[in-house]
Amino acid sequence: MQAIEYFEVECTEKLGGEYYRQITNDVLLDHNLLRVIHKIHIYIDPKIPIFVAVGILKKVTTLVRVGDIANVNPQEGKMTLAISDETYLAPMLKQFWDRFGKDHVDQPDRFTVILTGVEAGAKEIEEMVIADPSQALYKDLIYALRCICPEGFRVRSENYGAEKFSFVASEDMLTEDRLALVKEKFALMGETP
């Protein structure tokens, strides 16, 4: 929780709100999202019924490049990559295959990749973009919000992009009022939608 600057759960029932604060914390922690959320405000009114979650994300970290996960050692006629983080190994290999062809890419063991007869220089290889973590981020975030939100609230409206997100859910049909509600909750955090 320490990483979030603003974390509020507003609820018409006091005890219910406390439980939902705990649930929100648990779910965000489980999905590793606490470190990417800057501000979050949740509003629940079981009488209407409605669930609103609005928030701001931190600037998403930059793209992952080969240099971030491997040490590139140029040798004569080949280039040896010592992998330090396996997380993005698969997308990296895929990029190499697409660009150089499978004949030129060899992986003798788990932490070593050897590129033979490639024209690119070490610097160029290091700069190759292999993944964009922000793409999966919004997907994870919406999934997490669906876990937090009461299960019966199946009519949903989700908006995200440009480091901001809003999520409105209800059991009944959503009305146009929700836009005003989202705006109001953003205002509580000192932001605009």
Next chain:
Amino acid sequence: MILVPITYRGGVYRHNEIIDLIEDLGGYIVQKHMIAQEVVLQCFVPKDDVELIRAIGKPLAGEVIDSPLVGTEIAVVSMSLEIHHLPHPSCDIAEYVRRLGAKSNMVGMARGVGKRIAGINDEERDVINEHDIAVYLLGNFEHCIEHKMPVLLRGIEVPVVLCGGPDKEVLQRIVEPKMDGYVGNVGRFMHRTKESEELTKLDEIVTEITRVLEKRREELAKDPLSVSPARLMDVIREQVPTILSVTSPTPLTVQMSGLRVKLPYDPFAEVLRKTEIEDGITIGDIADIEPSRMRDYIILKVRPFSETNTVI
């Protein structure tokens, strides 16, 4: 002879002596678990002989624990089988009562979620009614619980213990019709129950279940059953050998006033009906044999003395 439910926990070495002892004393073994070097026996034994079993088990590193939930089948009713309710808290509670000897089944509702949209269908209702007690696990909002509980209790005849987020007093006030037991501050949560106060809550649920079941036992004692379900289990095990090849963990599940037999109804109902217990009295004479709503099992309900005029 009054039989009391106990759990014997001890080493594998010479555990057969304990089994023989329990059987010789006229007790029944409901479930036997062999876990690595340990044996856990859930059984009914004569009240006066508990100390004897304790004394004989002592040199074998065995301990005897009172387990009031042995011989009961509990339905843990979860509002859905989604990530919102599983594995916490539904599984935590189902697992906890299982440790104390109960046979717990999880009933996940098709449309139990929400406030206005919550509902129960006939299959869910019948399955819940086949158990000794139902433990309803609800959410955190009193407004929703108040609104949906009357619907979810439609047609439920077994005692119900309600667990929900609001305080116990609030639950008692808002829920209509009144239920047999309430446990407050156990609503929806998304983490494992491992803190001491959470474990205390689980104990509270067990205490509440035990209290409700004790009340039910007292009611049963006023008009005793024609035969003890544990004895019926032994009879079936001896005379219907097919049951021994059933791979379910509990092919014969003992309930407070009946038995669930995990054999298909059509071919075996008649066999069970004609199975003799003693002196020409068959199971069909003293129990109702019906198809269960759970798979194609058989549910056997023992009739009370007032209906059959027999006690064996």
